[in-house]
Amino acid sequence: MSDLKITVIDHPLVRHKLSLMREKDCSTYKFRTLTKELARLMAYEASRDFEIETFPMEGWCGEIIGEQIIGKTATIVPILRAGIGMLDGVLDLIPTAKISVVGLQRDEETLQPVPFFEKFVSHMDKRPALIIDPMLATGGSMVATIEMLKKNGCTNIKALVLVAAPEGVRVVNEAHPDVTIYTAALDSHLDEHGYIIPGLGDAGDKIFGKQLFNK
Numbered sequence: 001m002s003d004l005k006i007t008v009i010d011h012p013l014v015r016h017k018l019s020l021m022r023e024k025d026c027s028t029y030k031f032r033t034l035t036k037e038l039a040r041l042m043a044y045e046a047s048r049d050f051e052i053e054t055f056p057m058e059g060w061c062g063e064i065i066g067e068q069i070i071g072k073t074a075t076i077v078p079i080l081r082a083g084i085g086m087l088d089g090v091l092d093l094i095p096t097a098k099i100s101v102v103g104l105q106r107d108e109e110t111l112q113p114v115p116f117f118e119k120f121v122s123h124m125d126k127r128p129a130l131i132i133d134p135m136l137a138t139g140g141s142m143v144a145t146i147e148m149l150k151k152n153g154c155t156n157i158k159a160l161v162l163v164a165a166p167e168g169v170r171v172v173n174e175a176h177p178d179v180t181i182y183t184a185a186l187d188s189h190l191d192e193h194g195y196i197i198p199g200l201g202d203a204g205d206k207i208f209g210k211q212l213f214n215k
């Protein structure tokens with residue numbers, strides 16, 4: 001696995017919270033709360049390399065040197081549905097961020113992502129983009145999202161996922177080596193249905209409540 005390009009955020013708080021999410025009977029409320037808390041911690045790490053510039057400012061004791069993040073504010077890109085669960089956590093840290101939305105539904109038979117929605121904010125070429133989705137399984141949904149972002153001019157793209165499968169990381173690395181992936185855990189493998197093992201199960205269903213039927 002050492003050939004995979006991925007940053008595992010193995011902070012004790014992250015490891016503890018992720019284990020709580022793996023519990024068999026984790027409630028929707030608890031799962032949703034932990035998703036938000038983890039997203040907040042991950043956003044802290046993923047924004048570590050945002051560039052800073054200095055500027056003169058008036059402080060209480062006279063002129064001082066202030067610091068500010070350079071350039072246009074980031075756009076957060078939740079992948080519908082499950083990515084919405086991470087949105088508030090990232091916004092806690094980057095409250096001025098703009099939000100672009102991508103809708104993809106993984107076909108349960110073919111495991112291919114089926115696009116159903118996209119809406120991007122202005123100046124995508126000038127903003128860092130932070131894609132959020134709890135699960136990176138085969139990598140199909142992430143690659144499709146990155147392609148949509150690049151088509152709209154994005155050049156600075158990061159992906160934040162709670163759990164990643166090695167198979168999917170490899171697919172994203174090969175298709176888009178410029179994209180940095182952050183995860184709370186790099187798990188073992190995918191099962192025959194494309195679920196991450198040990199993973200979290202169906203993250204969308206756990207955040208929103210189980211779907212009545214699948215289309």
Ligand SMILES: O=P(O)(O)OC[C@H]1O[C@H](OP(=O)(O)OP(=O)(O)O)[C@H](O)[C@@H]1O
Pocket residue numbers: 079080081082083104105106107111113133134135136137138139140141142168194203204205
């Ligand atoms: O890496 P992949 O194999 O593409 O799988 C990962 C995708 O599958 C899940 O979404 P799903 O399509 O189940 O939609 P949901 O968010 O509505 O549950 C998950 O949230 C990712 O978007």
Ligand SMILES: O=c1cc[nH]c(=O)[nH]1
Pocket residue numbers: 135137194195196197199200201202203204
């Ligand atoms: O393990 C997985 C794979 C795809 N989508 C999920 O919600 N979980």
Ligand SMILES: [Mg+2]
Pocket residue numbers: 082202203204205
């Ligand atoms: Mg789902």
